[in-house]
Amino acid sequence: MSTLIARDKATGTPLATVPTTAPPDVDAAVDRAAAAQPGWAALTYAERAAVLRRAADRLATRAPELRELIVRETGCIPGKADYEIGAATSELFEAAALAARPVGEVLPSSHAGRFSLAERVPLGVVATITPWNFPLVLGMRVVAPALALGNAVVLKPSPETPLSGGVALAELLADAGLPDGVFQVVQGGAETGERLVTHPSTAMIHFTGSTTVGRAIAATAGGLLKKVSLELGGNNALVVLDDADLDQAAMIGAWSSFHYQGQTCITAGRHVVHADIAEAYVAELARRAAAIRVGNPHTDPVGLGPMINERQHARAAAMLHEAVAAGATVVTGGPEAAPFFRPTVVTGLAGAMRLWREEIFAPIAPVLVVADEDEAVRVVNDTEYGLVNSVLTADLRRGLAVARRLRGGMVHVNDATPQDEALAPFGGIGQSGLGGRSGGDTNLEEFTQRRWLTTTDQPVHYPY
Numbered sequence: 007m008s009t010l011i012a013r014d015k016a017t018g019t020p021l022a023t024v025p026t027t028a029p030p031d032v033d034a035a036v037d038r039a040a041a042a043q044p045g046w047a048a049l050t051y052a053e054r055a056a057v058l059r060r061a062a063d064r065l066a067t068r069a070p071e072l073r074e075l076i077v078r079e080t081g082c083i084p085g086k087a088d089y090e091i092g093a094a095t096s097e098l099f100e101a102a103a104l105a106a107r108p109v110g111e112v113l114p115s116s117h118a119g120r121f122s123l124a125e126r127v128p129l130g131v132v133a134t135i136t137p138w139n140f141p142l143v144l145g146m147r148v149v150a151p152a153l154a155l156g157n158a159v160v161l162k163p164s165p166e167t168p169l170s171g172g173v174a175l176a177e178l179l180a181d182a183g184l185p186d187g188v189f190q191v192v193q194g195g196a197e198t199g200e201r202l203v204t205h206p207s208t209a210m211i212h213f214t215g216s217t218t219v220g221r222a223i224a225a226t227a228g229g230l231l232k233k234v235s236l237e238l239g240g241n242n243a244l245v246v247l248d249d250a251d252l253d254q255a256a257m258i259g260a261w262s263s264f265h266y267q268g269q270t271c272i273t274a275g276r277h278v279v280h281a282d283i284a285e286a287y288v289a290e291l292a293r294r295a296a297a298i299r300v301g302n303p304h305t306d307p308v309g310l311g312p313m314i315n316e317r318q319h320a321r322a323a324a325m326l327h328e329a330v331a332a333g334a335t336v337v338t339g340g341p342e343a344a345p346f347f348r349p350t351v352v353t354g355l356a357g358a359m360r361l362w363r364e365e366i367f368a369p370i371a372p373v374l375v376v377a378d379e380d381e382a383v384r385v386v387n388d389t390e391y392g393l394v395n396s397v398l399t400a401d402l403r404r405g406l407a408v409a410r411r412l413r414g415g416m417v418h419v420n421d422a423t424p425q426d427e428a429l430a431p432f433g434g435i436g437q438s439g440l441g442g443r444s445g446g447d448t449n450l451e452e453f454t455q456r457r458w459l460t461t462t463d464q465p466v467h468y469p470y
Contacts, residue, residue: 007028012167015313017302021169022169029197032192036190036207036208037207039189046157047128056183057153057182061179062095065095068178072091073087078304080314081303081311083309090142094143097146097147100428101449107447109126110123121462121463122459122460123460126456126457128453129455132157132208132212133202133210134214135202144214145163148161148212148444149179151444158189162194168193200226203227203230203232209233210453211233213236214238217438224440234440237434238393238434240394243278243386244259244422245398245412246277246278247398247404252287253290254420256291259287259371260295261424267310268367271365278386280382281375291351291371294349295338295349295371296339298348300342310369316344319368322341322367323340325361325366329352334353335352337351339351347368349369350369351371383408383411392413392414395414395417396418396423402419429446
């Protein structure tokens with residue numbers, strides 16, 4: 007039997023060994039979920055909601071233990087782990103409330119005596135494949151609402167985070183009294199994920215991760231006529247207009263690009279700055295970047311931890327090297343010995359550079375100077391991605407006007423690009439996703455399907 011080794015990302019120390027799930031065992035897990043789903047859906051909404059609330063309580067009880075696990079397994083600072091635990095708790099409570107939402111509407115009918123109803127019913131078995139950067143909350147963001155609405159769920163976490171992304175969720179839900187079989191975790195890499203996508207009983211595939219993998223999943227699932235929801239990468243922009251408060255803008259810019267080593271889909275990978283304040287903005291952004299301490303977040307009070315693995319570290323270093331060779335300037339920062347990477351500010355970018363056009367997933371802030379807001383809009387929209395953008399300005403009306411011209415599924419005025427709330431519709435367009443949304447009432451659309459139901463209280467007559 008093959009295994010995954012969960013490791014401390016700062017030191018490489020093994021944390022635990024987890025068995026991988028071979029394709030036949032994936033089949034068995036999906037079959038168990040499919041068999042358990044009708045009984046789960048038949049429970050009252052109050053019974054399903056109670057399980058989710060108990061899981062939230064268990065999560066609070068285990069918070070110190072999970073905090074350490076997330077820090078070590080993802081390489082994040084403790085504050086990021088605390089955010090994950092709090093956000094996952096919110097997802098559970100909001101999902102419990104979602105279970106009580108109306109599930110149908112009465113429709114008028116042109117047939118006398120016919121009662122016509124449009125109702126929402128569960129999809130069946132929801133398969134979800136989750137990433138390593140926010141493993142607990144990005145797993146719970148799918149699992150909790152899908153369960154609340156009567157589905158069974160099979161989850162495959164990233165091989166980088168099999169514990170906080172998989173084992174921990176299974177333990178929380180089991181301790182909360184979720185019936186056997188309703189939630190299954192399968193572990194492994196591409197082979198495991200492919201079998202989960204192709205199994206005949208998975209009705210929906212929810213994937214959060216890279217655009218490249220998302221395209222492959224969409225192609226496979228589309229051929230099987232399965233519902234697909236993709237939350238993919240982004241090359242997000244932070245627009246700094248000439249009237250923005252400099253200190254505030256640099257603080258927001260630093261957080262947008264450097265938090266959790268820049269390893270989120272909603273990181274700002276492009277800083278689009280008005281020429282009138284560009285020099286001052288770059289200087290202040292670089293000052294803040296240079297002040298951030300990098301090291302082992304499990305043992306030291308640092309601002310940034312390690313990159314998730316040496317492959318990601320090498321990719322970011324190569325992108326930076328290519329940009330410098332093509333004329334860009336590193337103002338501060340750069341790679342250290344893997345897995346560490348200092349917060350980096352780069353100027354002199356050109357639109358064709360890979361560092362500007364691709365998602366970086368590292369603590370690098372590329373800055374491009376523009377003459378006015380019209381040029382800023384053109385630069386921001388010149389991308390195949392469409393996840394999130396932000397606009398910083400002292401004039402709220404001006405900020406809203408610019409924001410509405412930007413292409414993307416989310417936009418913020420006078421705040422950082424990394425934003426997520428359990429009630430907000432989260433998702434992108436273009437190469438950032440298929441247009442589906444997670445959060446709040448949008449989960450009703452994601453994890454149910456409509457069914458037309460009629461009853462007739464008197465005899466009907468047809469020609470034959």
